Amino acid sequence: xxxxxxxxxxxxxxxxxxxxxxxxxxxxxxxxxxxxxxxxxxxxxxxxxxxxxxxxxxxxxxxxxxxxxxxxxxxxxxxxxxxxxxxxxxxxxxxxxxxxxxxxxxxxxxxxxxxxxxxxxxxxxxxxxxxxxxxxxxxxxxxxxxxxxxxxxxxxxxxxxxxxxxxxxxxxxxxxxxxxxxxxxxxxxxxxxxxxxxxxxxxxxxxxxxxxxxxxxxxxxxxxxxxxxxxxxxxxxxxxxxxxxxxxxxxxxxxxxxxxxxxxxxxxxxxxxxxxxxxxxxxxxxxxxxxxxxxxxxxxxxxxxxxxxxxxxxxxxxxxxxxxxxxxxxxxxxxxxxxxxxxxxxxxxxxxxxxxxxxxxxxxxxxxxxxxxxxxxxxxxxxxxxxxxxxxxxxxxxxxxxxxxxxxxxxxxxxxxxxxxxxxxxxxxxxxxxxxxxxxxxxxxxxxxxxxxxxxxxxxxxxxxxxxxxxxxxxxxxxxxxxxxxxxxxxxxxxxxxxxxxxxxxxxxxxxxxxxxxxxxxxxxxxxxxxxxxxx
Numbered sequence: 001x002x003x004x005x006x007x008x009x010x011x012x013x014x015x016x017x018x019x020x021x022x023x024x025x026x027x028x029x030x031x032x033x034x035x036x037x038x039x040x041x042x043x044x045x046x047x048x049x050x051x052x053x054x055x056x057x058x059x060x061x062x063x064x065x066x067x068x069x070x071x072x073x074x075x076x077x078x079x080x081x082x083x084x085x086x087x088x089x090x091x092x093x094x095x096x097x098x099x100x101x102x103x104x105x106x107x108x109x110x111x112x113x114x115x116x117x118x119x120x121x122x123x124x125x126x127x128x129x130x131x132x133x134x135x136x137x138x139x140x141x142x143x144x145x146x147x148x149x150x151x152x153x154x155x156x157x158x159x160x161x162x163x164x165x166x167x168x169x170x171x172x173x174x175x176x177x178x179x180x181x182x183x184x185x186x187x188x189x190x191x192x193x194x195x196x197x198x199x200x201x202x203x204x205x206x207x208x209x210x211x212x213x214x215x216x217x218x219x220x221x222x223x224x225x226x227x228x229x230x231x232x233x234x235x236x237x238x239x240x241x242x243x244x245x246x247x248x249x250x251x252x253x254x255x256x257x258x259x260x261x262x263x264x265x266x267x268x269x270x271x272x273x274x275x276x277x278x279x280x281x282x283x284x285x286x287x288x289x290x291x292x293x294x295x296x297x298x299x300x301x302x303x304x305x306x307x308x309x310x311x312x313x314x315x316x317x318x319x320x321x322x323x324x325x326x327x328x329x330x331x332x333x334x335x336x337x338x339x340x341x342x343x344x345x346x347x348x349x350x351x352x353x354x355x356x357x358x359x360x361x362x363x364x365x366x367x368x369x370x371x372x373x374x375x376x377x378x379x380x381x382x383x384x385x386x387x388x389x390x391x392x393x394x395x396x397x398x399x400x401x402x403x404x405x406x407x408x409x410x411x412x413x414x415x416x417x418x419x420x421x422x423x424x425x426x427x428x429x430x431x432x433x434x435x436x437x438x439x440x441x442x443x444x445x446x447x448x449x450x451x452x453x454x455x456x457x458x459x460x461x462x463x464x465x466x467x468x469x470x471x472x473x474x475x476x477x478x479x480x481x482x483x484x485x486x487x488x489x490x491x492x493x494x495x496x497x498x499x500x501x502x503x504x505x506x507x508x509x510x511x512x513x514x515x516x517x518x519x520x521x522x523x524x525x526x527x528x529x530x531x532x533x534x535x536x
Contacts, residue, residue, distance in 0.1 A: 001224060004047045004260050007113050009224055011094055012049055014074075015115060016228065022064040026053040026229065027218060029118065033230045034238055038247060038521040041224040047260070049115045052198065054215070055186065058119035065092075075112070079144050080182065083175070084283075086147035088140075089199040090117040098269050099260040112266040118199050120215060121185070125192030133185075134209070135161060137197055140181045142294060146287045159298045166291065211240060235425040244389040244421065247522040304364045312361075312368030315352045319374060322348045330377050336448035342385035349378045356398065357391055367402040375399075376410050387450050389417050416442070420451045427458060428522075435459050453480060454489050461493045470497050488518035495527075504534055 001009060012028070019026050028036060029052040035043040053061060065076040078090030085091075093114040100111055121137070123130045139161035169177050196210050217232025231237045238246040323330060326344065333341040355361060356368050370378070382392045396414060399406070406414065419442045426435035436459055442452045457480060460473045477493045484490065495510030511527045518524070 001042060002047075003262060004113070005042045007094070007097065007262050008047070008049050008115065009042075011092060011113065011115050012051075012228070013226070015051065015092055015117075016226075018064050018068050019061070021068075022060060024053065024060050024064060025057050025218070026051050026061070027215070027231055028052075028221075028223065028228055029231070030241065032223075033221075033234055034242065034246065036221040036223045036228065036230055037234055037238065038249075038525060040222040040525065050118060051115060052118045052120060052215070054120050055122070058117075061117070062090075071095075076117075078117075083178070086145050087200075088144060089119065091115065092117055093266075095266050097260070097262045098264045098266050100269070111269060113260060113262070120196035120198060120210070122188055122190050122193040122212075123195045123197055123209070124190040125194045130195070133188075134197060136181070137185055138208075139165065140178075140185055141199075143181075144178060146283070146290050159294075162294065210237065214240070233425070235428050236421070239421055244393055244417070247520055249519040249521045249524075301364060304360075305366055308361050308364055308366040309368075312355065312366060315355050315368055316370045316374075318351055319348060319370060330373065334377060334380050336380075336384040339385075342381055345377060345381040346385050349381055352378060353382075353391065357394060362394065362398065365398065365401045367398045367404065369404075372407055372410070376407070376413065379410065379413055383413065383416060384448065384450075389420060389451065392417055416446050416449055416451075419446075420449075420455070423452070423455045427455065427462075432459055432463050436463075450484060454484075454487065457493050458489060461496050464497070464500065467501075470500055473497055486517070488514055488520055488523060492518075492520075492523050492526075499530060499533070508534055 015026070018024070027033070028050065030050040031043055031046055032049050032051070035041055035046060062076070062078075062081070065074075069076060073094070073096055075093040075095050076090060077085045077093075079085050079088045081090070091114040094112045097113040098111060099113045123133050135155065135157045138155075139158045142158075142162055143165045165177055165181070194212050196212055196215065198208050198210055200208055211233075214231045214233045214237040218229045219232045219234060220227040221230045221234070326348075328344070330345075330348075333345050335341045352368070352370065369375075379392055379395065382388050382395075392414075396406075396417075419438060423435050423438045423442065426432070426438060435455070439452055439456050439459060442449070443456065446452055457473065457476050460469070460476065464470045464473050473493065474497050477490050477497070480490045481487060491510050492514050495507050495514065498504075498507035498510060511530075514520070514523050515527060
């Protein structure tokens with residue numbers, strides 16, 4: 001850990017101690033869970049900790065903080081405890097340090113090292129009621145604070161609600177509006193609840209809507225030498241938040257703080273710049289600017305959706321032109337084990353993938369309708385040609401966001417992704433019998449799936465109990481490498497087979513290849529754990 005991570009770790013242990021004392025259930029979440037699972041600690045470049053808890057536990061937590069915190073050292077607040085606080089969720093803040101970023105700049109006294117504390121609000125299971133509750137919360141989240149949130153991703157209905165709050169405020173005042181909204185939003189329980197809204201209203205990045213089942217149980221994970229609670233279904237949760245390749249190390253290494261400094265009291269920093277500012281005028285201008293920015297952002301949303309929709313129509317024309325130039329029937333190229341035909345499909349849909357998967361297009365939730373037949377072919381190639389389940393998932397989410405229902409044929413293809421996710425979870429949780437059954441059934445339906453064939457190898461390698469089973473796994477690994485050269489999971493299997501045979505030089509050769517050429521963080525972690533055997 002670097003100095004900031006070490007400082008945050010101490011704050012987390014303080015929170016853990018308070019929660020234990022007052023019987024408060026919580027989990028570390030988002031990137032902190034990702035770090036726990038993939039690194040058994042912080043993501044190396046991360047400087048942030050997030051925790052989450054149910055609404056019931058959150059109120060217990062707020063009361064505990066009132067009793068336990070020395071205000072000269074620690075501070076806790078959220079948007080309901082302090083109307084000047086820049087967020088609905090809360091922060092546990094060490095006021096004896098300094099942490100500055102664009103969202104911390106003008107709020108006293110919260111610019112110290114901190115841990116974000118999110119909480120989970122129940123949503124009704126009925127789709128219509130659920131969407132109404134989501135719209136109300138997103139609009140409330142935007143209205144309740146004067147800092148920026150995610151105004152450019154607001155829907156038509158959310159914007160109407162936001163404007164109605166502003167009109168209402170002119171009559172009764174903002175505080176009364178907030179209290180009325182909070183009665184409608186918080187402390188709601190639904191017998192058919194299957195999802196939570198997490199108190200961070202955003203659509204990209206870790207999304208705000210999470211499956212309730214992921215938070216119904218807890219697993220004690222290793223985190224920087226401590227056992228800390230994470231979601232009992234952390235694989236499913238990480239897939240939901242970060243996509244199917246959450247276990248892969250990203251090229252973009254994100255950090256949160258602009259600047260942090262331990263040993264400088266945040267009040268010293270705040271006092272130093274606040275003497276130069278007219279706080280009353282600043283807050284007035286900030287609110288005026290916020291309202292104008294939300295309106296401008298909403299207009300930008302409508303404009304950008306129109307622009308990208310028109311550009312998307314060009315993608316359909318390009319696809320049809322390519323098909324016409326090749327003089328082919330697209331259905332004849334839906335052959336899962338024919339690399340040449342899949343290469344033709346990839347050429348036809350390459351520009352479409354680049355456009356539809358562009359982060360800006362997804363931000364504005366623009367879905368390009370390229371017809372069901374062509375969309376199916378595009379998904380078919382992503383799965384069998386590119387073996388890219390993450391891209392497949394993103395495109396399917398775009399359809400869902402635009403209210404497009406799946407055909408039976410497309411649902412069957414999507415089921416391969418869902419089956420693969422279940423197998424991956426079973427393997428990571430070491431439920432090998434479950435994984436074997438899923439693989440057997442999956443291969444019967446999808447015999448050409450690389451994903452399922454590689455999972456079959458992984459399970460056979462991990463469950464091998466004698467030399468005959470190791471040899472069979474080795475033969476399968478070599479056979480798969482002929483089909484999929486240099487596949488990191490297959491190479492790792494060969495390393496594990498050599499390791500099981502205690503052939504350390506050969507195992508090290510395979511493991512060194514993984515450490516140098518693979519971005520799979522889970523494979524790296526497993527190899528690092530085995531490093532002691534090589535030293536012995």
